[in-house]
Amino acid sequence: MKRESTAKSAKTGHTVTRLLDAAERLFGEHGYDGVGMRMLADEAKTNLGAATYYYGSKEALYLETFMRRFRPTEAARLRMLSEAEAEAGENPVTVEKIVECMIRPPFESGLEHPAFQQFLARNLFMPPPFLHAAIHKEIEPSIAAFIAALSRSLPDVPVDLLHLRSMFSMGALLMFSMQAGKMPAIRNAKFQETLLRELVRFISTGLQSKPAVPIKIRPPLPLPPRLPNK
Numbered sequence: 001m002k003r004e005s006t007a008k009s010a011k012t013g014h015t016v017t018r019l020l021d022a023a024e025r026l027f028g029e030h031g032y033d034g035v036g037m038r039m040l041a042d043e044a045k046t047n048l049g050a051a052t053y054y055y056g057s058k059e060a061l062y063l064e065t066f067m068r069r070f071r072p073t074e075a076a077r078l079r080m081l082s083e084a085e086a087e088a089g090e091n092p093v094t095v096e097k098i099v100e101c102m103i104r105p106p107f108e109s110g111l112e113h114p115a116f117q118q119f120l121a122r123n124l125f126m127p128p129p130f131l132h133a134a135i136h137k138e139i140e141p142s143i144a145a146f147i148a149a150l151s152r153s154l155p156d157v158p159v160d161l162l163h164l165r166s167m168f169s170m171g172a173l174l175m176f177s178m179q180a181g182k183m184p185a186i187r188n189a190k191f192q193e194t195l196l197r198e199l200v201r202f203i204s205t206g207l208q209s210k211p212a213v214p215i216k217i218r219p220p221l222p223l224p225p226r227l228p229n230k
Contacts, residue, residue, distance in 0.1 A: 018044040023065040028119035032128040069116045076105035092153040096204045110177040160221040169203040
């Protein structure tokens with residue numbers, strides 16, 4: 001009985017993985033509205049009943065497909081920042097180290113799972129309504145932690161400007177990551193590290209620069225909206 005149960009669990013795991021992998025590819029290429037459950041089942045080489053059984057709805061499958069990569073990456077970013085702050089002790093973490101903590105996990109995840117980069121890009125630019133609140137809820141603690149770290153290291157840069165520049169930073173990472181997979185040498189570890197270090201330096205320089213518009217004459221910049229407490 002135990003052997004049968006183990007075999008059944010393994011089969012279930014393989015089916016779920018195939019569904020998530022297929023969803024990652026298809027949703028990234030066609031978007032939420034362009035993919036149906038039957039199409040997903042065919043791509044995963046399973047039947048429609050299995051796809052419905054495991055996730056119940058296309059919306060649930062979409063959310064799980066996104067969170068499968070997104071949550072571990074966010075956890076890795078926060079873990080790296082926590083370790084850097086512990087190592088720095090009472091001193092502020094350097095801006096370049098903060099930026100490395102921000103972008104190394106998603107950079108490496110993008111290289112490992114290139115299909116997710118396309119899926120992520122589509123969701124950042126054209127997310128289905130139900131995903132917007134889910135992303136914001138997941139990323140809010142991360143945003144708060146990194147803005148707090150940057151504020152300690154860059155006390156002369158206004159917080160609203162740090163928010164704006166952080167959005168610029170992640171945009172640069174996303175656009176670069178989508179192109180990086182097309183570079184012939186991208187599988188070379190030294191080449192990858194060089195690209196990452198250059199991106200860290202580029203973003204860090206922008207974060208530390210003086211405001212382009214003097215604070216006295218510019219309007220307040222909008223901060224990301226906070227979700228209401230439920």
